[in-house]
Amino acid sequence: MSLVLDPAAQDLLFREARTANTFTDEPVTEEQVQAIYDLVKYGPTAFNQSPLRITLVRSEEARERLVGLMAEGNQAKTRTAPLVAILSADNEFHNELPALLPHFPQAKDMFFSERPVREQAALVNATLQAGYFIVGVRAAGLAAGPMTGFDFAAVQKEFLDDDHTPLMVINIGKPGEDAWFPRSPRLEQDEVITTV
Numbered sequence: 001m002s003l004v005l006d007p008a009a010q011d012l013l014f015r016e017a018r019t020a021n022t023f024t025d026e027p028v029t030e031e032q033v034q035a036i037y038d039l040v041k042y043g044p045t046a047f048n049q050s051p052l053r054i055t056l057v058r059s060e061e062a063r064e065r066l067v068g069l070m071a072e073g074n075q076a077k078t079r080t081a082p083l084v085a086i087l088s089a090d091n092e093f094h095n096e097l098p099a100l101l102p103h104f105p106q107a108k109d110m111f112f113s114e115r116p117v118r119e120q121a122a123l124v125n126a127t128l129q130a131g132y133f134i135v136g137v138r139a140a141g142l143a144a145g146p147m148t149g150f151d152f153a154a155v156q157k158e159f160l161d162d163d164h165t166p167l168m169v170i171n172i173g174k175p176g177e178d179a180w181f182p183r184s185p186r187l188e189q190d191e192v193i194t195t196v
């Protein structure tokens with residue numbers, strides 16, 4: 001009763017949404033990816049810095065290179081998912097800040113002139129956006145399989161550059177047979193929420 005979101009949408013985005021480990025071969029289209037991005041781009045970030053970058057792995061050659069850098073247990077699903085995306089944090093996000101924060105363009109030099117500060121901000125805010133992205137994938141009626149089990153340094157070298165830090169690889173598609181492990185329990189409210 002306290003939630004205003006339609007119960008079916010609550011199920012689609014959270015209660016019945018699962019982390020998929022197998023997929024059908026139904027393709028994920030560019031239109032779906034664009035619709036997901038056009039939704040999740042509105043998720044908030046500090047100073048609207050929007051540091052998430054997304055690399056879609058579409059070619060067979062790139063896919064095989066990536067599979068070879070995944071942990072063994074992640075290889076089969078990364079090979080067979082209809083779409084694989086590498087999510088990264090842009091440590092040079094400040095270059096876009098004047099356009100992204102037109103009412104306060106000085107923020108770029110006032111707060112983000114130093115690289116270590118940018119790296120910290122990019123990590124927090126791009127990870128936040130990665131969460132929005134997973135929910136956006138679900139909003140498109142698809143399942144996401146996020147993974148951090150891979151060689152981060154090698155993925156950065158092969159697919160990104162010094163300015164982009166890998167965050168996670170996400171398999172995307174319609175869930176296939178035996179797509180999930182049993183649902184694991186979640187922490188209860190009294191284990192998580194304190195009031196002061």
Ligand SMILES: Cc1cc2nc3c(=O)[nH]c(=O)nc-3n(C[C@H](O)[C@H](O)[C@H](O)COP(=O)(O)O)c2cc1C
Nearest residue numbers: 017018019074146147148149150168180181183184
């Ligand atoms: C950031 C992140 C990294 C993850 N890395 C892996 C991984 O490397 N391999 C894997 O099999 N699952 C990985 N998972 C999947 C989680 O174990 C799974 O999302 C979680 O247990 C919840 O599962 P459920 O959505 O089916 O309830 C990862 C999930 C997240 C969000």
